[in-house]
Amino acid sequence: MDVKITPPSEPFPGTVHPTDGGGVLVSSLDEVINWARSNSLWPLVFGTSCCAIEMMSTAAAKYDFSRFGFEVARATPRQADVIIIAGTIVNKMAPVLKRLFDQMPDPKYVIAMGACATSGGPFFYNTYSVVKGADHIIPVDVYVAGCPPRPEALLHALITLQEKIKSGLTRDQIRGEMKAHGN
Amino acid sequence: MFEQVSTSENGELVINVGPQHPATHGVLHLLITLNGETVTKLEPNLGYIHRSIEKMCESLSYRQFIYTTSRMDYLSSHINNHACALTVESALQIEIPERAEYIRVIMSELTRMASHQLWWGAMAMDLGALSPFFYAFRERESINDIMEETCGARLTMNYFVPGGVMYDLHPNFVAKVKEFIVFFKSKIDEYDELLTGNIIFQNRMKNIGIISKEDAISYGCTGPTARGSGVSCDIRKIYPYSIYQKLDFDEVIEHGCDSFSRYQVRMKEMRQSLKIIEQLIDNIPKGEFQAKTKAVLKLPKGEFYTRVETARGELGVYIVSEGGTSPYRIKFRSPGFSNLSALEHMVKGHKIGDLVAIMGTLDLVIPDIDR
């Protein structure tokens, strides 16, 4: 069956028309919004295995990620901004993770914590049920290595994510810039 | 796969708890049938963290497979490693130096305490008391610091190797552990003051999740879950391994059969662990910390089974060897798996709100169940 998509004769309501130079007011407002966003990231409580314990340690008194505004850990994806994938993702869990990610409101960010979430880690070879990296399912912003990473390493990842949000760049733009700088 | 909220013919409601739920401490999926608010049926759906460790171990050597077990029950990773090392040592008849035995037992008991602390904080948080979580983690961090100094990691150590331990103790270890014993003794009294003595908490926990002694045995419950029902099942006492038979400690048994007695067993076990460490810490013998072993370990043909007591119950490691460098078949009998099977029996007839209070006292670690 052939379906032809005909372009609409008049612009879709709400379409943003590009303007030359952009507005001074709007772009500085963007920066304020990005700054505010980066300092009130609410993580989703999503721990599947060992890394979840280190995530709890980060939330507890000694490391205390509420110093950066992350303390409002939510159990529902509809109230969360960032999903910290703490632990292995297996084939049975993958659709659940995708669904949780889809349920989160935009803008949403993803941190892959630990070896399992980054690449399958200890369960990369000779396993039949492990997803080899959470980025096969959902796009990941920041990867943290370690098995499990120290709480400080998770804090470092969160600060890295903050930098990214403040810069206002997308994932592809950051990768493009990294390539331009020869990384 | 996702069974939606539905009503059965007789008007009963089927709801899903999990796999993403804050009170299941991981990715446990429970299908619960409700009649009004009363649970009539509960069915666990596992496998959301099934990482095929048993298949993986079939292609790893006897030195390598130990690290996967730290990721199985990550809260008692030292004890898991101990079980694997013991199996290999008993099969090869390696004598391990006494110093290594002492180090192993001290480390195991520290792990047990850290695990119970985390359980205490997390369970209280599930019931709505937030501050115990922070108190528990404060003490847990001091154990983690001790571990990190000697073992090099905070959670998944890989410190016990066949033949002994990987490094010698750090020079600060003894002093730090002694400091910790004094520190933690006062804190454990605070725990009791904060939560155990609280009447509201007691009323919430008493007379729910009842499992009789016979049922606990039939369901294969072990660890504090079974000892709360009066079953004597502490492997450290009944089939002593390592140097446990030389030590003076009590097996904590409560006869209440309900959630509160399981709670009390764990609280008292922490004191027993302190007692064990106190006996050992002053007289760690000098000498080697690792026995001389061959570079490539080959187990003789046969079957080997070792049982140890983790913080959650009895862990069994069953290795079938064909004489090669890697196991032919390996089976981990994990404590959580059997304890979970009793959950339906405990919850049936109770209100859905009590589910969390009952599940909290089982102290489930889901990767341990799924492996």
Next chain:
Amino acid sequence: MITFLKQYFKDIYQAISSLLKGMKLTGYYFTHHKEIITQQYPDNKSTLVLPERFRGEVVMLHDENNEHACTGCSACELACPNGTIKIINKFEVNAEGKKKKAIDAFVYHLELCTMCNLCIVACPTDAIKMAQTFEHSVFDRSLLTKQLNKPNSKLREGVE
């Protein structure tokens, strides 16, 4: 009826008094903050000292002449349980005209590494060790795959 009411009020009294007992403890810690254990992580970077045994990542030691001790024997590659290390060897012709094995690239997949220390134990020449670095956050996963031998580095004299 009287006994019931008595019990009822007694229960309320007990509940409140035991609750206050716990609250007293929290109140004590709230007002006596002499033992602050919170670490100021990004600000204390200069003073943060990790235990020397802490396993952060595998590094290869190079001396001031850009020489290392790795002979390319692949003992670490065999000891690694999950294929974190890949050694690519090359053959160099030395001054006497003999072919000699040397490492071309020591590839280390940090994203797979579980810091189990088995490679360090296996290394016969102590060429690699565990470093205490832990800040491994990156935007792109391919950056975690590293080559540990520095460019143009050589095998140190006398290491077999």
Next chain:
Amino acid sequence: MGTEELIQSIQSMFPDASINMGNNFPELVIEKDSLLSVLNQLKSEPTLAFDYLFCETCVDWKSHLTMVYHLDSTRFRHNLVIKTNLDAQAPEIESACHLYRTAELHEREIFDLFGVKFLNHPHLRRILLTDDWKGHPLRKDYDDPINMIKL
């Protein structure tokens, strides 16, 4: 009761079966059809009282499968291993979950990973893997070229 005595008394109970000492526990090899009656006798005999099944698993020997039951007595503290061989193509055995409740989950796991069919099991379904999974991964001939990366 010592191990020697235990072996003798079990041998006298089941003269057809072979029993010998393994590395850790005495091992009793029986026919698969007699499993339930053997377990029943071991559990109800007051001098043995094997009331606790602490491990149930399966081993794939390529030519056949072996079911392994580890039994313990909480009263006398003696152990016994029961082994029985199953056919590799169509493995079938009676379920032990009416005698030991813990067997219910263990048998579902064995069904999932080995494909052993347990007769009279209340709900024999896959437990760890998804319902549409093909094959039984702990079998030696299992191969999954998509998910399994061989080292």
